[in-house]
Amino acid sequence: MFIRGWAVWTCETRPEYSASTPSSDVVPNGGHILKRIAAFLFFGVAGVALLVFAYIKLFPFTFAPTVDLDETLPSVTLNGYTFHSETMGNPDNPTVIVLHGGPGGDYRNLLPIAPLSDDYHLVFYDQRMTGLSSRQYEGVLDLDSFFDDLDLFVEHYGNGRKIMLLGHSWGAMMASGYASRYPDKVSKIVLIEPGIMRPDLSEPFFEGQSGPGWSAYPRLAWIWLNSWRVDVGEDKYAREDYIISHAFSAMPGEGVHCGNVIPANFEGWRASRKTLDETVIAYVNDPDLLAQLDFISDAHKFAGKTLIIGSTCNTVYGAEYQKRHLPFFQDARLEVIEDAGHFIFYDQPEASLRIVKQFLDE
Incomplete structure (x- = not known):
């Protein structure tokens, strides 16, 4: 058979x-x-x-339309370039320009400081080519371009008065560097956990960096697959920006965040692959470029008050790490946020706002 x-x-x-x-x-x-x-x-x-x-x-879907495609977004055009930007509070009050992290992030995660607008004129903006700002720029992004753009905001909103700067992470590095370059334009600066102020001061920061663990790869693969649904017809950067934006949540938070994870309620609009490539990746891969990074050597030229904030959950560049920056400023102090990681306004919003407001009010 x-x-x-x-x-x-x-x-x-x-x-x-x-x-x-x-x-x-x-x-x-x-x-x-x-x-x-x-x-x-x-x-x-x-x-x-x-x-x-x-x-x-x-x-298919459209990913986080920028000011180029969404006219309803708040924006300001300075020197021919359109930034995603908004202001809060009375323009007659002291102005605080808010600088987000990255390079390549956006200001959405700093919106929890909005209550400060009761007493201060807050200015938020997504830096050039990132967040929801215009992607109509083909030039190379470098340190000078970031400082030049910040100076445009200082001139536009300062109206001849000194302004204050509040920067988080990369934004804190910018604030320190700008105050060093233009000490007469700034009255106070708030630096929330700056990373690389100068390479020789930043060994713990470099040592604490790590890539995604194996458990992250299924999520990263899903992000890559979904990226092919992104419409790039009118926004050629959208697909790569989508990958970078969503991959961030899959990256490790080892030693940086409480519980080693990014806060569950953390929010962002859109990160920028071009910005990441031309700043972080370019500098890490070129020792000569990296050696040029210096946001602190001339900080002594700034006579205004400086508040440096560090957290206890961030054991990589939190409170203990920030102590090394104090001697470079004429008038600086360190405040520690207990039981908070790098995103202090998510982990401890009330305590963080109270400390910042007390400093600004002085």
């Missing part, structure tokens, strides 16, 4: 064979089994590929 596709015989029909019998005769229809397996694999892979293709084509 023989059933097609399987080797089943009865005693009456079992064939005689010897060591010299071809294998195809030993296992009847063995070639057909292999062919069926191959066909199954081929059509299975093709089916999955077809489903993925259909998923991408049938469900």
